[in-house]
Amino acid sequence: MGAAEELFYTEGIRAVGVERLLAASGVGRASFYRHFASKDDLVASMLREYDIRYREWLAERVTALGGDPLTVFDALAERSEWTGFRGCAFVNAMSEISDVDSEVHLIAAQHKNAVTNYIEELLIKAGYTDHSTLAAEFMLLIDGATATALRERNPGPALRAKTIAAHLLASHAPSPTQHPSP
Amino acid sequence: MGAAEELFYTEGIRAVGVERLLAASGVGRASFYRHFASKDDLVASMLREYDIRYREWLAERVTALGGDPLTVFDALAERSEWTGFRGCAFVNAMSEISDVDSEVHLIAAQHKNAVTNYIEELLIKAGYTDHSTLAAEFMLLIDGATATALRERNPGPALRAKTIAAHLLASHAPSPTQHPSP
DNA sequence: TCTTTGCGGTACCGATCGGTTCCATTTTTC
């Protein structure tokens, strides 16, 4: 399953056949189709699992970096330096699977909503009142930075997005430091 | 060739076989391979042609809307309402073709550079001094809005990006209206 | 008018696609 995630992410969903998956994971063909109804089913399961892992990773990095909403962009910057970075798996999946009513699109939309909600929580904790609007704007910046990093291949886009986000916080927010201090 | 662009954009490059292209365009198989060395060659030619057409379209819309740098987001908003809108063809192509040294990635990078340069021109004409930085930030917003529109399917993301861009102009710029007035 | 050039159509190529079926073996469970 980890093999599937790796292969699908680095080479694309359509580019990787079932044969490759079996060879990479050491799983037998029959065994595979006993666990998954189809390749599409595997893709959906993989994305659902990856959604959880991604958000766990994001939350871990953000808290490690201090918990400020802006640190999501630092996490993004780290991520864009990984070897084999290939952008957002969910955006890629949506781009590859054209059927908007497919499970892939549904899962991707749910993932983006979940991340948006997480960011909104960060904004609320930090004392911003426009948290809903800001969260949507943050998401747009995140997706923009990720898409840009796909071709620039360095942490530049994430940091660029961070400075834009800082502008937004500075103008939108009433007083981010009116929260309880130690 | 227009058929190829349509099919590749709406269904994805890997999802459309040569057979489909021939059937959709009425071109014979031999004829096709006399004009293009391979399917990849067709994809590259299509993207090169589309790059030009896209920029012509953008320039036309921007000038029609007044020529202000912010109008690129209005053009984007129009675009995201088209039936069959499927995001940025170049980002999609980069996401589908994993080989970063491929011609597809090269063409996509050149396209993004060309659009960035165009936006920088708009910023210069409007009197902004930070035109280079702002152009890169605009591009990030554009790609973010396009990626977001892929799942929201309405002009919302483009307008969201526009308000963010307006914030940037307001803070970055010295005085956008110090240019010659009629 | 005769020849050349380009065309669309078709048959065909090996390879791979996603998926099914069977089998022999290993692992689990009791």
Place this chain on the structure above:
DNA sequence: GAAAAATGGAACCGATCGGTACCGCAAAGA
């Protein structure tokens, strides 16, 4: 240790993949 369950391997399925070769026809050039 026997019975049951799950496994990996391989053969096989029809369909499609990208690509080649050859065909007969139609337009174009001389």
